Amino acid sequence: MDERAVSGDALASFAVFAEHLNFTRAAAELRISQPALHVKVRKLAQALGRPLYHRSGRRLVLTADGAAVARFARAHDERLADFLAEFAGVVPGRPVVLAAGQGAYLYLLGDTIRAVLAEEPTRLRLITCDHRQMLAAVRTGQAQLGVSVLDVLPEDLTTVRLATFPQVLLVPQGHRLARRRAVGLTGVAGARLVVPPQHRPHRVLLEQALRGAGVEWTVAVEAEGWPLITHFVTLGVGLAIVNGCVPAPAGLVAVPVEGLPPVTYHLVHQPSALSDPRVAGLLDRILA
Incomplete structure (x- = not known):
C-alpha cells in the first residue's frame, strides 16, 4: 500500500x-x-x-x-483541530457527541444534558437517531457515546447497562385492568392497541410475543414515538404496551405486563473512547 x-x-x-x-x-x-x-x-x-x-x-x-x-x-481531523488550537494558544473546544433515540432523551438523559450544558454550553452535541444509526455513529466516530435499547450487544463496542424497565400496559383509570398488579398477555386478548409502525423493533417484539401466546388483537392506530402513542391512549383510541420508563399521563394507569422481557438501555462507546477525559466525564455523569 x-x-x-x-x-x-x-x-x-x-x-x-x-x-x-x-x-x-x-x-x-x-x-x-x-x-x-x-x-x-x-x-x-x-x-x-x-x-x-x-x-x-x-x-x-x-x-x-x-x-x-x-x-x-x-x-485525524480532531487531532489536527486540537493541535491547531493549542498552537494558536486557544483551548480546544471540540464537543463530545452523544447519539440516542427519542425515548432515551425524553426519559433517561434529560437531567444530565441540562446540567452539562448549564456548566459549558459548547461541551455537548446531540444526535437523534434509532439504534442502528446510533451504532453506526459510534462505529464511524461520528459520536463518542450512544444510548439505546439493544436486543443484541455488539462485540466490537463496549457496552454498559444503563437502566432496565418492565414493559407496561397503559390503560384508562376506569378500565377493567387498571386495578391489576400485573397482566398476562392473554389479558389483552381482543384489545385494540396503539402500536409503532411495522418493522420497528418494539412492534416486532409485540407481534411475536402475542402470536406465540395465541392472543388475537387489532391495530387501533400506528404512531411514531412514545409521546404520540400515549396521547392516543389518553384520547381513548386504544391501549398501548410501552417501556416502563414512559410516565403514565394523567388519567392513565401503567400495569406491568407478564410474559414480555424487560427493556434495557445500554450506553455504548469505542473501547478506546475513555482515554479522552471529556468522554469519560460525560459517561460518569450519565451513569450517576
Missing part, C-alpha cells in the same frame, strides 16, 4: 460521505461536485485495497473497513 496515495483531503471527504451515506448531500456539504466526490472515494478505496461501502437495496452501507476508515478520518 502506498501511503502517499492516502491524502488527508480524501480522508476528510470520506468522513463527510460516511456521515450522510449519500453522495449528493455529502458533495453539497463539501462544496464539490458529486462526480468529484465519487472519484475521491473510489481512489481512496483503491489505495487501501478494500471496498468501503456497498449498496443494500436503495441504501448505501459502510463495510466494516469503511467504518474503520471513517473513524480514523474523524480522529
Whole structure:
C-alpha cells in the first residue's frame, strides 16, 4: 500500500460521505461536485485495497473497513483541530457527541444534558437517531457515546447497562385492568392497541410475543414515538404496551405486563473512547 496515495483531503471527504451515506448531500456539504466526490472515494478505496461501502437495496452501507476508515478520518481531523488550537494558544473546544433515540432523551438523559450544558454550553452535541444509526455513529466516530435499547450487544463496542424497565400496559383509570398488579398477555386478548409502525423493533417484539401466546388483537392506530402513542391512549383510541420508563399521563394507569422481557438501555462507546477525559466525564455523569 502506498501511503502517499492516502491524502488527508480524501480522508476528510470520506468522513463527510460516511456521515450522510449519500453522495449528493455529502458533495453539497463539501462544496464539490458529486462526480468529484465519487472519484475521491473510489481512489481512496483503491489505495487501501478494500471496498468501503456497498449498496443494500436503495441504501448505501459502510463495510466494516469503511467504518474503520471513517473513524480514523474523524480522529485525524480532531487531532489536527486540537493541535491547531493549542498552537494558536486557544483551548480546544471540540464537543463530545452523544447519539440516542427519542425515548432515551425524553426519559433517561434529560437531567444530565441540562446540567452539562448549564456548566459549558459548547461541551455537548446531540444526535437523534434509532439504534442502528446510533451504532453506526459510534462505529464511524461520528459520536463518542450512544444510548439505546439493544436486543443484541455488539462485540466490537463496549457496552454498559444503563437502566432496565418492565414493559407496561397503559390503560384508562376506569378500565377493567387498571386495578391489576400485573397482566398476562392473554389479558389483552381482543384489545385494540396503539402500536409503532411495522418493522420497528418494539412492534416486532409485540407481534411475536402475542402470536406465540395465541392472543388475537387489532391495530387501533400506528404512531411514531412514545409521546404520540400515549396521547392516543389518553384520547381513548386504544391501549398501548410501552417501556416502563414512559410516565403514565394523567388519567392513565401503567400495569406491568407478564410474559414480555424487560427493556434495557445500554450506553455504548469505542473501547478506546475513555482515554479522552471529556468522554469519560460525560459517561460518569450519565451513569450517576
